[in-house]
Amino acid sequence: MDAIKAARAVVEEQHPEARAAFLGGSGATGRRTVTSDLDVVVLLHGAPAPYRVSLRYADWPVEMFVHTEATWHAYIERELPTRRSPLLWMCADGLLLFDGDGVGARLAEHARKLVAAGPPPVPAEEIDDRRYAITDLLDDLVGSNDPSERLFIATELVRRTGELALAISGSWGGGGKWLARRLEVAVPGLGRRLHHGLREVLGGRVEPLAVVVEEVLGQGGGRLWVGYERPGTP
Numbered sequence: 001m002d003a004i005k006a007a008r009a010v011v012e013e014q015h016p017e018a019r020a021a022f023l024g025g026s027g028a029t030g031r032r033t034v035t036s037d038l039d040v041v042v043l044l045h046g047a048p049a050p051y052r053v054s055l056r057y058a059d060w061p062v063e064m065f066v067h068t069e070a071t072w073h074a075y076i077e078r079e080l081p082t083r084r085s086p087l088l089w090m091c092a093d094g095l096l097l098f099d100g101d102g103v104g105a106r107l108a109e110h111a112r113k114l115v116a117a118g119p120p121p122v123p124a125e126e127i128d129d130r131r132y133a134i135t136d137l138l139d140d141l142v143g144s145n146d147p148s149e150r151l152f153i154a155t156e157l158v159r160r161t162g163e164l165a166l167a168i169s170g171s172w173g174g175g176g177k178w179l180a181r182r183l184e185v186a187v188p189g190l191g192r193r194l195h196h197g198l199r200e201v202l203g204g205r206v207e208p209l210a211v212v213v214e215e216v217l218g219q220g221g222g223r224l225w226v227g228y229e230r231p232g233t234p
Helices: 003-014 069-082 086-092 103-117 124-143 147-169 177-186 190-202 207-219
Strands: 020-024 038-044 051-057 060-068 095-099
Touching: 003 020, 003 038, 003 051, 003 060, 003 095, 020 086, 020 103, 038 086, 038 103, 060 069, 060 086, 069 086, 069 103, 086 103, 095 103, 124 147, 124 207, 147 177, 147 190, 147 207, 177 190, 190 207
Parallel strands: 038 060
Antiparallel strands: 020 038, 020 095, 051 060
């Protein structure tokens, strides 16, 4: 059973009363792999939504995100300030599997408008927080002579540098493979350079990665350590 047929069938089995459903993520594109799951968004009139569940159907791993129209909007509003909303993208870029009363088309149009408008601006305080954390990691990397320490420091540094680059460029964020994919679009070539830098660290050379990280830091205002201050929580 192909991805689309499996997605429709699992919704019909789990929620025959559904108003609409989307197939999102890699399952709706040509970027599927042998381990890709089906990301399915289901719209109900009410309970038991909202909830999510992971299951297996017809040899497909399925992640199902079940909402009402009201909870869909509530989740999107909660996620937008973080500039990362898988739910938004599953409906903006996903395939509308069926739409019994028009709610699917309405939410898809709204999602596409939000994606096209771009994420909200990144607060300057957040940029500074990211610069501080990266500066600290970079100093740790340069100062470490332990290969095991370098592995974990460099891996964290690559992730945080990619996230800072997306924040500086005003782009949508993402985690895991989606961080790499967002970088492909927002900052072409950076992912490749970070990858090369990480490989060099594993070979004992920190300079290539340090150069890339310093470059991204410079775009956000440079290193930040001395003078960084945040109030504590009472």
